[in-house]
Amino acid sequence: MAVLARKQRFPFPDLPDWFEDFPARFSMPAMADLHTMRVEEYTEDGRYVIRAELPGVEVKDLDVTVEDGILTIKAERTEREVDKHRSEIRYGSITRALALPKSADEGDVRAEYTDGMLMVSVGLGEEKPEPKHIEIKHAM
Template identity: 45%
Template sequence: MSTLERRETRGILPDLFDWFDAPFTAPFTSPFSLLRNGEEHAMRVEDYVENGDHVIRAELPGIDPDKDVDITVSNGVLRIHGERREEKKEGRRSEFRYGSFTRSFTLPSDVEVDDIKASYDKGILTVRVPRPKPAEEEPKRIAIEK
């Protein structure tokens, strides 16, 4: 039985541009603090099998799923792309992270793409990937030729 395969869009090191987003005014306590900074953009997910369906849940609080999330399937890969936009307000400090994030999952070859469903409730995006039920065949009797 095939299983979903998680494909990370980030490598071990964050993108170079994430380093420039790091607050240079913050105290530099560790040589790895800039590396941890790139992880804050990542979308946290869990995936599991429930009732024969593959389920992917992603933490996306504060997102408008109609405007800020795009789920696509192409060439056997399910891609969840989101963007958190910053509201510009003068004279305030914010440690919230804004920007885009993407996670990709390789789908089994026998998945029917039209049956994939997604829902969003209380900051959690849930994508259900139904697996086809194996057809139960009647045993076929083979005649013996004489």
């Protein structure tokens, strides 16, 4: 009696590769841009500098605050009231909060906005000491 051996082939050989970049395949770049603010951070001339890409935002729609070592940038791109045939531009509010270095001087903050780029610089002073750890005694 002959036994037929059937070699089963996987119908989707590239499926494991497909799932490797699963989040990237299903993200919606246009919607992601609405909710993210691309930044770069660096130190230059004794200042901590943050540059944020904010095209299409007017200065009146920007708000920069510093509190407790956190720099917060808020922006809003408002929709123009015109009869549109098509619009691929995303509108709405975005916020980004960034931790400042320990040596940041919150009293020395400057901001400029030119050609869709917001540049915020914070003066750097002496590094603040590390927190002091307190020994805890066990009482019985």
